[in-house]
Amino acid sequence: MSFLIRPAEEKDFDAVTAIYGEAVAHGTASFELTVPGRDDLIARHDALVCQGYPYLVLEADGAVQGYAYAGPYRARPAYRFVVENSIYLDARARGKGYGKTLLMELVSICEKAGFRQMIAVIGDSANSGSVAVHAACGFRMVGTLKDVGWKHGQWLDTVLMQLPLGAGGAMPPDAESLPGRMETITKTA
Numbered sequence: 001m002s003f004l005i006r007p008a009e010e011k012d013f014d015a016v017t018a019i020y021g022e023a024v025a026h027g028t029a030s031f032e033l034t035v036p037g038r039d040d041l042i043a044r045h046d047a048l049v050c051q052g053y054p055y056l057v058l059e060a061d062g063a064v065q066g067y068a069y070a071g072p073y074r075a076r077p078a079y080r081f082v083v084e085n086s087i088y089l090d091a092r093a094r095g096k097g098y099g100k101t102l103l104m105e106l107v108s109i110c111e112k113a114g115f116r117q118m119i120a121v122i123g124d125s126a127n128s129g130s131v132a133v134h135a136a137c138g139f140r141m142v143g144t145l146k147d148v149g150w151k152h153g154q155w156l157d158t159v160l161m162q163l164p165l166g167a168g169g170a171m172p173p174d175a176e177s178l179p180g181r182m183e184t185i186t187k188t189a
Contacts, residue, residue: 114177
């Protein structure tokens, strides 16, 4: 299996838009109801990257097969050491190990940046593939919010999974790490 994981670039957003568009239009992993356009997704990417969050693509056979990114879990400063992950794969790329590999790279980058927890907010409790990938990467189940999303004519659950990064909650965070500086970065951006 030959592939490359790298930071996303503007040239990748035709593929990112197609992958996410399929998830929004036909799936239940995202609770977004309207497919966003390429420019919207580029703006979302830029907003995350300018704050120091990673946004990755996995390229195989000369094409983007999936992408993953981390962003703030919640906006309040006390949450600055916690990230939420998102990961999406092209339908033809599923079941090849790309999701796990992409997620592990995202975890590694966030851990090196000084984040202490990663939260997965998985749309639809029937999304067994995403739950399994997160579990294989060490995430533990922390709960299910029942019937919180209305999409495709049905109520959907949200599954919450969590992975400690680095020392997790065992000791105070490093004030010099990227998350320790996030409040300053976001005020100046």
